[in-house]
Amino acid sequence: MYSKAGGPGGTVMNSLNEDISKELAALTCRVLDHSLTNEEDVRLTEILSEYPELIEDYTNQIQVDAVLTAELYAAVPEGIDLEALEITDYPTVATEELATDPGRFVSLWQSVTVVSVVLLVGFALWLNAGWWDVKPVNQRAAIPEPVPVALQYVGMLLDTEDAVWEDEELGDDIAYGTRFAAGKKLWLKSGIGRIRFESGAGIVLEGPAQIELCSPLNAKLNYGKLAAYVPDEAQGFTVDTPKIQIVDQGTRFGTVVDPLGKAEVHVFEGEVDVKPQSAAKMLNLKASQAVLFS
16 A cells, blocks of 8 residues: 555555554554553554554544544533533632641532533543544655654643644644643644553643643643543643643543633542642542642
8 A cells, every 4th residue: 555666665565554553553453442452552553553554544544433433522422411410519629728627628520610521521431432442534654754862751642623722833733643742832723633652641732731741650630621531551640730730540531721720620530639738638530530720
């Protein structure tokens, strides 16, 4: 398919590309049924990095699955009656109060507004469907460049939807497949972007948002909306905000941070530990719990 034939080595190259394409197809099937092992995940990254021309094949192979699941992203789970939900304010935990009252959290479905429910349901379904299972929209593949030996990549832009970025180096249309070095700051003016960390963790970012990719296990969200999927091998993945630190314990969670640093934290599955930057004690949140830090 990606033949470089035309010389004596053409047949060998055809065979190599055919074998790689078959391997990629098999790994993609493992991605779609959520059975990809850690070793297979590493191999998938290696293939897409070494053969960037296969990124389009990778996304095309999951297109059918994406079409079948796309309608779910805006749907409400069966059994959830939005009209019956009580519209109340979040109980607020001031960061200085956590040291004396670490147990102030509430059930997610009893505290959020209807608008927040729709947002969080969309995020939860997106994560449950697999954060990688959507075809890139109006995106171009990144052109590989020589990599300095000392450069540590921490993550890769997997795909976007109607994303507009603000980046002096990469412009407003960052290509999917672009890899980011430690310390990279990203400004998403609008739309949605998905980033896969080298640790295996994945995030969905909704603009306007500003985030710094600090390491394979850490990101700093200055403001914006973020949902995270953290597999077992990436347990301990941490999201810092101006006022709190969210430490994953194997979960799916979301957070919304306003420009003043006020943060909402929601746990869809598993649990997280939340610690104010100015306090030593942690607040443990489990599935279907949420809290607002002022």
